[in-house]
Amino acid sequence: MLSNITKKTRDNLVSYALLSPFLIIFIVFLAFPIFYSLYLSMCEKTGYSISNLTFVGIKNYSILIHDIEFWWSLLLTFCYAAMTIPGGIALSLLLAMLLNNKLPGKTIFRSAFFLPNVLDLLVVGIIWKLLYSGGGYITTFLSFFGISMKSGILGNPWTALLGIAIAMILKGAGFGMILFLAALQNIPQAIYEAADIDGATKTQQFFKITLPLLKPIILFMVIMGTMASLNAFTEIYAMTDNGGPVVLLGNHTLGATKLTGYYLFSKWQNHEYGYAAAMSYVLLIIAVLISLINSYILRRED
């Protein structure tokens, strides 16, 4: 009995000793900030130093709900997600289906498609910025088709966000491709043979067999894409200045690529830490809601 207790205590001690370096960092920099952020969101910076924070209650939140720029940034974030998620899924599925054949040299293509995933986001953004600029390769290419873009794709409020989305879809497609490829290879060939015998066309087979079996991965990519849209910052920073070309809405001047992540950053730049913290809390709530919806869908599937 005594040795049992001591063994248990010893196990606890050893385990927490092993966990401690991780846990200390986790508590200080990941757990505590969630609560600290709530406190900060109810503060206002009153002096020059960061220590001069005054408690102002829910003031920041009440300003936030009337802030047109904030709602605009959420709308843009939604649009960005609505472009990058379906576009990313479609392209990566296409690449996976091309590679899901016995072809010599297909591993070279697989590497080439995956490579952009590991490269620095800021650098990729800068490259695309130059390609998209007025007189850049892509604008010149488009002018052959009679599409004239003097201010460049990123200088036009209608195309700026789309341009960023396309660049990001091409950068990220290899990731989804690997997931889809693994799933496609797990689908038994016999199912397709049975469908062939029943006279199903290739299109029918794709929509009735392939797509339903890929659903978990599609769902996963939707979640990842939503997170990436909520966090979108570096690509915006790299490709457009101060939130993109100006959009006039009533008497408000808005940025065509000022997504919530970038707006949050611009508030940080203005030293409005309390307001930015309030905004991050709204982002947190959105993310929690999305993951709840996700787990609801998954549970219903089971």
Next chain:
Amino acid sequence: MKKFVLYTGLILSGILVMFPFVWMFSTAFKIPGTALKFQLFPHSIAEFHSMYTLENFSKVWHEMNFSTYFIHSLIVAGTAAFFATLFAMLAGYAFAKKNFFGKEKLYYLLLSTMMIPGMMYMIPQFVIIVKMGWYNTYKAMIIPHLASVFGILLLRQFIETIPDSLLEAARIDGAGEIQILRRIIIPLAFPVIITLFLMTFLFHWSNFLWQLVVTDPGLSANIRTLPVALALFQGPHGNEWELMMAASCFSIVPIAILFLFAQKFFIEGMTQGAVKG
């Protein structure tokens, strides 16, 4: 016929995905001011010399201090990846092979934080760093990101597959925890450890936002990392495309080479979370 269609599709999408990098690479060698010329191949050797040069690289590397920034990035990403992997390995071992108070509850608490968007941490972490007096230091860039929940997930799953009998046998022979880690866990889990190291290295190599937020643009020359240096470079030199692309190569090419040699680890690491989680 089917093969022809497939190869056409593959080659077209390959061009689509790779052309920005080919363009970056070729522009980096061009004589300043000629980035927009469409001609890629010279007609003669004399023309080759009037089109391409290595000068951009030496200018960016020496005069514009990108060699120093490159080393700073290596220090930040290397240190952070080493400690994040070490901490995740210790914790992953505890979760896989030990019984302790609150184990499963703690594990689910850790996993649930993976759903929090990273952007949310920017403000509170920044205020904490400033209050600790770490602003504009390597510590600020590295320490807040040393707790990798993803790493614990990855290592726990792997270490659980190591048979208990192996650890028991070592204990009977008188091995302590440190020896068990050194002689059994690390050698057996080495592929996963390498994967995690590469993943975290990559994360820090590209962690632009945080490195920008915790360093002072005016005072950070002695700790500035590559992405921040590139962003600051873009302002005054926005029109010198050839120089910018040469500078970009210093961030892209080493990672691309690393990827070619260790692709298995990269691809497994990045897709593992999705397949198992």
